[in-house]
Amino acid sequence: MKRNVLIIGAGGVAHVAAHKCAQNNILLGDIHIASRTLAKCEAIIASIKEKGSKHGPGRLQAHALDALDIEATKTLIRETGSQIIINVGSPFLNMSVMTACIETGAAYLDTAIHEDPDKVCEPPPWYGNHEWKRRDDCKKAGVTALLGVGFDPGVVNAYGRFAVDTYFDQVDAIDIIDINAGSHGRYFATNFDPEINFREFTSTVWSWENNRWKSSKMFEHRQQWDMPVVGNHTTYLTGHDELHSMSKNLGVPNIRFWMGFGDHYINVFNVLNSLGLLSEKPVRTAEGDEIVPLKVVKAVLPDPASLAKGYTGKTCIGDLVKGTKNGIAQEVLIYNICDHEESYEEVGSQAISYTAGVPVVAAAMLIADGIWDVGHMVNVEELDPAPFIEQMNKMGLVTRVRDAKGDRVLEPQRELLMNAPVEELEDTATYEYFAHDQALLTKGQPSRQHDMR
Template identity: 70%
Template sequence: MKRNVLIIGAGGVAKVVAHKCAQHNDELGRIVIASRSVAKCQAIIDSVRAKGSPKLPAELEAHALDALDVEATKALIRETESQIVINVGSAFLNMSVLRACIETGAAYLDTAIHEEPGRVCETPPWYGNYEWKHLDECREKGVTAILGAGFDPGVVNAYAALAAQRHFDRIDSIDILDVNAGSHGKYFATNFDPEINFREFTGQVWSWQNGQWTSNAMFEVKRSDDLPVVGEQNLYLTGHDEVHSLSKNLDVSNIRFWMSFGDHYINVFTVLKNLGLLSEQPVKTAEGLEVVPLKVVKAVLPDPASLAPGYTGKTCIGDLVRGSRDGKPHEVFIYNVADHEEAFAETDSQGISYTAGVPPVAAARLIASGQWDARRMVNVEELPAEPFLELLDAMGLPTRIRDERGDRPWNQF
């Protein structure tokens, strides 16, 4: 049984992870939070204590760490006797933190695919460019590494696995629909790290169609869906992490990711992009200073964690799956609805951080119990889906299913 959790990162998602780990510290043990800013780590600990989240008298520690420094990360893992590392820092850290876990034997969890600062929207499959190069090493050393254990990627991967195992004889298409129908009241802001957010949309949009990779431009392909609770929404074809692993691990010809955007977001994004302000490549100012335009935009936008107070509305994220069962056409929508105000009341965080932060803690609990201690590198769809969804039901992210029989909890037949 693995115990003691090191959380890397101190943003909104890390705050949710810390609260949820504290709520289950009878299983997970000591909780350590580490980032470049020890003050941000301590602020999360203060929030955890103020909300009364710890189930047992809590061992909570804040540490300063440059997680790009593999030796420093290894030293902290050993010093704190952390057997599970939840990486919710920048996606630029993944390979460094993974390396530290491989060399110390700690289980590794993340919520997003690795990115290199100077590269945007690389050629698929993204996992194959970085993480999957360490498949053999993790297996040989018996190191558990669970990739993309947030909501999307993560929970939606489990939804796809559930659909394949329980609801279909053959799946023709999986459309992952991600809607935030909430309002933060700001003129313009992103719900997570602006740098990572914009990088998803400035290059090519890759989807898996007719058994091959297909490229489109951002906002080129649009659809509308009438979804539970949030109603009619416009969604746009977008490249996303889970498409890359699902296309490898499931025998499905069409896998696409769609995200909702309002007209205002699209207009502001388009202006910033056309002006070159979303470029990841450095430029020189008239004064000779070298700056990265995207980092400047990030610096002037609101911190996503600051959006939580006063954020209203709901999210709806799920998998629309089509195929056949018993020789007949079949369609299901497996989904979750989360509430921004409820997330803030529990964890001082907005709903996007909540949906991303709860699942890796559920995954950590399954590693701790041994059910997901795979001793190899896996994506979520390669693991048993039902124990994961059962924990999420109890931890604040209940799953529902809508099909020809109506709308009901996922485990009601």
């Protein structure tokens, strides 16, 4: 069992993660928050106290840290006695923080793939360029390193694994669909770090099609989806972190990522990009100053954390999975709906940060309990998704499933029982109970199972 958490980063996701750690600190122990800007860490602690999120005794402390300094990070890990490190700082920090964890024995979690500041959209698989090179080191040290355990990547990886294992004999395609149907009321803003946001879209779009990598341009391919609650939205094929591990680990020939964009966002993005203002390469001004255009754009745009108050609407993110079961074609949508206003009411954050911050804490709790403390490096889809989904259901991020049987809360054990062959079930009475319950659902009657809405 592991205790005491060090959160590295003080942005929107770190804000949510800190609140959720505080809500569960009876299990997790002391909570430490570290960033280059101490005041941001202290503001998160003030928010936790204001919301009354801390539920048990233990330290709640802020620290100044340059996480690129491996020795300083190791020292802080040891001084705080932290056995679980949640890295939700810039993706530029990943390899430095992971090294500190390997050398101190602390478990490592992050929510996004590592990025080299001088490179954009490296050749796939992206994890192979950086993180996977340290797999042997993690194994030798017995260190659990859980990669990409936000929502996407993270939860969508678990959805893919659960669908493959539960609903299909063969899966032909997984389409990951990310819709933000909310409104922040600003002329233009990004929902997370603008620098990281724009870097995703300024180069090659990589998708996994017919068991090989396919390249295309941003906004080249579009698709309409009619999603639960948020309705019909236009999305665009986009390169994304999770494709680079799911393509390796799930054995599915087609895995694509679709993100919703409005016309206004696309217009502004195209103007900025055409002017060279989204370049990560430095330029020299007439006065002789060297600047990075992308960092200038980041500096003038609203801080994503500032968008939370007054943000309305909902997000819908999920996996649409297609394949066959018993020779019959079928499709299953596993998804989550998150409300911006409800997120702000609970923890003072908008839904984009909420959907990334809750999963990493749910994973930390599974590591603390020993369930996911595997002692080596893994991506989310390599682990049993059931306890992860169950934990998030309890923490305010409820998973639903829509298929031919209807739309319902996804309760993993129930779904596993309902989709397992009868001969594999040891407890016939249990199977009959769930079979009867499913019959009620099919007829449109209320289930006897608890609906966690």
